[in-house]
Amino acid sequence: MSAIDVDTLIQDFPLLSAAPEDGRRLIYLDSANTSQKPFHVIEAMDRFLRESYGPINRSAYRLAAAATDAYEGARHRVARFINAASADEIVFTRNATDALNLFAQSWSRAHLRRGDVVVLSHMEHHANIVPWQMMHDEIGIELRWIPLTDDGQLDLADLDDLLDGASVLAVTAMSNVLGTINPVTELCTRARAAGAITMVDACQSVPHGPTDVQAWGADLCAFSSHKMLGPTGLGVLWGRAEILEALPPMIGGGNMIDDVRLDGYSCAPVPTRFEAGTGQLVEAVGLNAAIDYLDTLGMDRVRDHERELTRYAIDALTAAFGDDITIHGPSDPDLRGGVLSFAFRDLHPHDVSQILDEYRVCVRAGHHCAKPLMRILEANATVRASLYIYNSPDDIDVLVEALSSAGDIFGF
Amino acid sequence: MPGLEDLYREIILDHYKNPRNRGQLEVPPAVRADGHNPLCGDEITVYVELDGDRVARVAIDGQGCSISQSSASMMSQAMTGRTTDEARALLHRFKHMMSIADHDHSDEPGEEVPLGDLEALQGVVKFPVRIKCAVLAWNTLAQALDSAAS
Numbered sequence: 001m002s003a004i005d006v007d008t009l010i011q012d013f014p015l016l017s018a019a020p021e022d023g024r025r026l027i028y029l030d031s032a033n034t035s036q037k038p039f040h041v042i043e044a045m046d047r048f049l050r051e052s053y054g055p056i057n058r059s060a061y062r063l064a065a066a067a068t069d070a071y072e073g074a075r076h077r078v079a080r081f082i083n084a085a086s087a088d089e090i091v092f093t094r095n096a097t098d099a100l101n102l103f104a105q106s107w108s109r110a111h112l113r114r115g116d117v118v119v120l121s122h123m124e125h126h127a128n129i130v131p132w133q134m135m136h137d138e139i140g141i142e143l144r145w146i147p148l149t150d151d152g153q154l155d156l157a158d159l160d161d162l163l164d165g166a167s168v169l170a171v172t173a174m175s176n177v178l179g180t181i182n183p184v185t186e187l188c189t190r191a192r193a194a195g196a197i198t199m200v201d202a203c204q205s206v207p208h209g210p211t212d213v214q215a216w217g218a219d220l221c222a223f224s225s226h227k228m229l230g231p232t233g234l235g236v237l238w239g240r241a242e243i244l245e246a247l248p249p250m251i252g253g254g255n256m257i258d259d260v261r262l263d264g265y266s267c268a269p270v271p272t273r274f275e276a277g278t279g280q281l282v283e284a285v286g287l288n289a290a291i292d293y294l295d296t297l298g299m300d301r302v303r304d305h306e307r308e309l310t311r312y313a314i315d316a317l318t319a320a321f322g323d324d325i326t327i328h329g330p331s332d333p334d335l336r337g338g339v340l341s342f343a344f345r346d347l348h349p350h351d352v353s354q355i356l357d358e359y360r361v362c363v364r365a366g367h368h369c370a371k372p373l374m375r376i377l378e379a380n381a382t383v384r385a386s387l388y389i390y391n392s393p394d395d396i397d398v399l400v401e402a403l404s405s406a407g408d409i410f411g412f
Numbered sequence: 413m414p415g416l417e418d419l420y421r422e423i424i425l426d427h428y429k430n431p432r433n434r435g436q437l438e439v440p441p442a443v444r445a446d447g448h449n450p451l452c453g454d455e456i457t458v459y460v461e462l463d464g465d466r467v468a469r470v471a472i473d474g475q476g477c478s479i480s481q482s483s484a485s486m487m488s489q490a491m492t493g494r495t496t497d498e499a500r501a502l503l504h505r506f507k508h509m510m511s512i513a514d515h516d517h518s519d520e521p522g523e524e525v526p527l528g529d530l531e532a533l534q535g536v537v538k539f540p541v542r543i544k545c546a547v548l549a550w551n552t553l554a555q556a557l558d559s560a561a562s
Contacts, residue, residue, distance in 0.1 A: 348476065348477035349452075350452055350454075350477035350542070350545065351420075351478045354416070354419065354539065358415060366452050367452075380452075380453035380454065380455070380475065380476075381453045409416065409420055410425065410478070411429075
């Protein structure tokens with residue numbers, strides 16, 4: 001298996017291969033936030049809009065049938081990419097947050113009662129915390145939390161106690177702050193043994209390595225198109241057929257119905273019943289192209305590339321700054337993805353990010369929508385550099401150069 | 413880096429590294445107000461103690477980036493000893509310099525209250541995402557003055 005050739009690959013990304021400004025090319029280290037797009041995706045959407053655009057699931061003419069085929073084709077493509085048992089298990093949502101809310105809210109209202117237990121972890125994104133807190137307020141469900149070890153992994157020592165009597169385990173496959181890759185298969189197996197169903201927040205994992213939801217033994221997962229080279233405005237909820245059959249839809253309207261009378265309605269089959277209104281047709285075409293691009297690269301190669309680049313980055317940052325830099329999360333690249341949150345000397349992350357921007361290095365500064373975790377790290381904010389297929393050791397070298405300059409400006 | 417020199421002036425870095433009037437004041441007689449920037453997590457507490465109509469003491473607590481901290485430090489110095497009317501006039505001038513519409517005032521701010529060292533923060537305007545950092549302490553001070561008046 002050959003390594004990814006970034007110099008060649010980057011030519012596929014218009015923003016990343018654009019002419020330098022002031023002698024500096026764009027160095028994009030914010031892919032955990034959102035990814036850049038290859039022209040394959042841009043052109044697939046453009047071509048579809050120019051040549052094949054029409055309504056889905058509505059009309060009998062050929063253009064409409066072709067548009068419907070494109071939308072449903074994307075659903076099949078997503079199913080194959082994550083090894084879902086059937087395309088009917090793929091629900092298109094507005095984004096991953098929408099998918100997580102659909103499950104948390106609709107499942108809780110239909111199946112959970114006061115005192116029922118949902119287990120989360122301390123490293124969850126707000127999107128997998130707040131919907132459950134809303135259900136705590138509304139229904140009275142109890143929330144339990146898996147704590148973390150000192151090096152930022154899930155502390156599973158008391159997992160069986162936490163899962164005892166639990167109805168749901170909702171946990172991230174990979175932390176968007178620490179980079180920690182969680183043992184999803186083990187978590188799902190133990191949850192199942194305890195009688196709990198599992199929702200996996202896969203936003204940070206699906207774009208960056210092979211995904212097999214059946215091998216996980218999960219019941220549901222959620223992820224977003226825009227973090228995996230696809231367009232914004234589209235998320236995915238995967239759920240095992242019997243779970244989706246038991247999940248009431250949350251939004252009513254056109255498309256999601258089987259029949260409507262003055263005295264009531266009946267729902268369309270799964271997954272259409274969750275897709276009220278006109279769906280994200282153009283975005284689905286874009287996601288399809290993004291998955292084709294990733295599969296052509298090979299998800300094993302994507303994972304290998306990012307693991308080796310993460311290793312390079314940790315080594316380079318540590319060699320350059322020693323104790324002046326604290327990189328959160330596991331130090332072993334085998335246990336983590338390419339998300340590097342760090343504290344640099346006493347500099348505030350906003351100041352670091354501002355100075356890095358002068359080098360055209362894009363990093364995120366802030367709480368990364370994980371404020372409970374930030375409190376555990378005792379940080380109001382961190383700098384986060386996150387890697388993807390189009391990043392190279394050269395990018396890391398410029399990051400090191402820019403960080404040195406930040407230290408110089410502040411004279412720390 | 414010419415752009416950055418406008419932002420990170422020496423006087424700003426000095427106030428960041430050696431913040432003036434750091435700490436807390438007893439409430440009462442002082443009033444306190446809390447401000448935070450939900451985007452970056454910066455938190456600030458401003459204490460104001462009035463002597464009649466005059467700002468006798470200002471204290472700043474909390475943490476944040478160099479711009480929010482230095483702006484708070486410079487503000488605490490600039491406000492001390494002013495009447496509340498002068499304090500509000502300076503607030504108005506500062507927000508005008510930061511290109512922020514001040515709904516309490518439709519008029520252009522007068523020049524009777526000099527900005528002094530605060531002019532060093534003018535470079536922030538070139539970095540729009542940082543304007544919120546620079547005005548955090550000022551908006552919090554305005555809350556403190558409002559609660560002192562009520």
